[in-house]
Amino acid sequence: MGHVFRTETQQLAVDALRRYLQAEVESLYNRDYRDRLVPKDVLGPIMRRLSEFGLVCGLVGEADGGLGLDWPTALMLFEEVAATSPDLSVPVAINTFGAHLLEKVAPEPLKARYLPGLVRGETFVSIAVSEPGAGSNPAEIRATARRDGDGWILNGEKTWISNGTYSDFLICTCRTGDDPRRGLTHFLLDREAHPYEVLEIAKVGYTSQSTTQIFLDDVRVPGENMVGPEGGALRNTLSLFESSRVFVAAQGVGIARRALEEALRYTGERRQHGKVIAGHQLVAAMLAEMAVNVDAARLLTLRAAEMIGAGLPAEMEAAMAKYHAAEAAVTVSRQAVQLHGGNGISREFLVEKLARDALLVPIYEGTTQIQQLIIARALTGVAAF
Ligand SMILES: Cc1cc2nc3c(=O)[nH]c(=O)nc-3n(C[C@H](O)[C@H](O)[C@H](O)COP(=O)(O)OP(=O)(O)OC[C@H]3O[C@@H](n4cnc5c(N)ncnc54)[C@H](O)[C@@H]3O)c2cc1C
Structure with a gap:
């Protein structure tokens, strides 16, 4: 594939x-x-x-x-x-x-x-934007950074932070001013020099990697650990999203493609009603639909990638890729489970894990609904948020 x-x-x-x-x-x-x-x-x-x-x-x-x-x-x-x-x-x-x-x-x-x-692949970073009260709208972030001489004192709680347990350092978005959009600033916290507390979150998918809560309790960081200009975090995060969403789209493509590969193998071997189940027309139709979904997701992803690489604005194209590929991962992995029959929900087969992992993809890096709003805003010029 x-x-x-x-x-x-x-x-x-x-x-x-x-x-x-x-x-x-x-x-x-x-x-x-x-x-x-x-x-x-x-x-x-x-x-x-x-x-x-x-x-x-x-x-x-x-x-x-x-x-x-x-x-x-x-x-x-x-x-x-x-x-x-x-x-x-x-x-x-x-x-x-x-x-x-x-x-x-x-x-x-x-x-x-x-x-x-x-x-060099020697260290790990976490990027902490989300909070219990600030998910789809990062402008509602409440973690604070308060000036203290030539440094800053950081307080707050972050949640859903990937890599938390592995992280050697953290790039954290904190509120340095009252303006919802221009009052946010990035700080780099070195785990040894500026310790932060990390707690793993138990979850349904992506169970072999780290997703965490992070607690900042009067953590002091020097002024030179500010990443980007004061008040520039939201702008930098939004511009990072354009690139990061294309990677998340590729995660969706990877999950959907693997689910299709597993389904092709299984339906080519499993026999019912006197022939391999891939030979039944309803199964064949499902396989075809899955393959088109995977390829469409990949083509949208590569288009957005080409545009970003060429230095073109690609907010809508990145949102389209993320939206379609994330939903394709959910749909195709669910179809792969169905095509495995009872074996599809057994831990002996990979598709049950893929279906659980797929559920997470439409949530992070902007939910499916947020991608839809971005696409519609680009099409109509009318902002829904
Ligand atoms: C596996 C995983 C890894 C993550 N990794 C990180 C990370 O490393 N760093 C980090 O900072 N965050 C991370 N996140 C957090 C992720 O970015 C948020 O979960 C996401 O932004 C959604 O926020 P929320 O969970 O608070 O949901 P909410 O914002 O509360 O949304 C709940 C529902 O309401 C809908 N909704 C919200 N606002 C609107 C609107 N205006 N219009 C229509 N529908 C709306 C959403 O689409 C969703 O369906 C991760 C999340 C997951 C699941």
């Missing part, structure tokens, strides 16, 4: 990564650590190896130690990770977003200190 338009170089890169994932990741994530958190000392060597294939470092410029890959290639590689293990794709995605933020907006000393570790 592959891309239609891959250059020879892209194909070689994808094939090499696929061989590694098959050999070292597939059974580790889908069997040994299925439904339990992969410890950091197990994840660490995988992240270092993935960086050799262009994950996390791919889009970072060569001047900053990255590979300077084009966007479609980076997304093709990322899809392979998601198709092998949606769980593993989360730390890869979050470290990619962290590297992007550091490269684009951090002052030089912070960039020099924290970007190289991410690029």
Whole structure:
């Protein structure tokens, strides 16, 4: 199940990564650590190896130690990770977003200190925007940063923060002013120097990776740990969303594609009514629908990736890709469960896990409803929020 338009170089890169994932990741994530958190000392060597294939470092410029890959290639590689293990794709995605933020907006000393570790796959970052009272609308953030001499004192609670347990540092959005939109600022907290409390959240999907609550209790950070200008966090977050949503779309593509692959294998082997079930017309129709959904999701994702890579505004296209691919992951994985019959809900088969993981994709990086509002706003010029 592959891309239609891959250059020879892209194909070689994808094939090499696929061989590694098959050999070292597939059974580790889908069997040994299925439904339990992969410890950091197990994840660490995988992240270092993935960086050799262009994950996390791919889009970072060569001047900053990255590979300077084009966007479609980076997304093709990322899809392979998601198709092998949606769980593993989360730390890869979050470290990619962290590297992007550091490269684009951090002052030089912070960039020099924290970007190289991410690029080499040696460190982990968390990005903390969401709070118990601020989800779809980050302008409602209440965590505070109060000036204290040449530093800042941070207080508040963040929730749903990916990578929390693994994180060596945190890029946290805090309120530094009353203006809902211009009163938000990013700070970098080094876990050793500026300790923050992390609690794992038990959840239905992505059970092998870390999603956490983070508590800030009078954490003091120096002024030079501000990332981007004071009051610039919302603008920087919104511009990061354009890129990050394309990666989340690729996660959706990866999950949907894997579910289709599992369904093709099963329906080609399972026999009922005297033939393999793939030979029954209703099953064939479902397989065709699933395949079209996967390809449509991938094409939307690669279009948005091409546009971002070309420096074009792509807010609507990124929202379309995220919206469609996230919903495709849910629909296609659910169909794959159905095509497995009773085996579909057994832990012996991967599709039940894919269906659970898929449920999460329409929620983070902007819910499906938020993507719909963004698309409609671009079409009509009328903002619903
Ligand atoms: C697995 C996972 C990982 C995550 N990782 C991170 C992370 O690393 N960092 C981080 O900061 N956050 C993270 N999040 C949080 C995520 O960004 C939020 O869950 C998301 O923004 C939705 O916020 P909420 O959960 O508070 O839902 P709410 O905003 O309360 O939304 C609830 C429902 O209301 C709908 N809704 C809300 N507003 C509107 C509106 N104006 N119009 C129509 N419908 C609306 C939503 O679509 C949704 O269906 C993660 C979440 C998950 C599930």
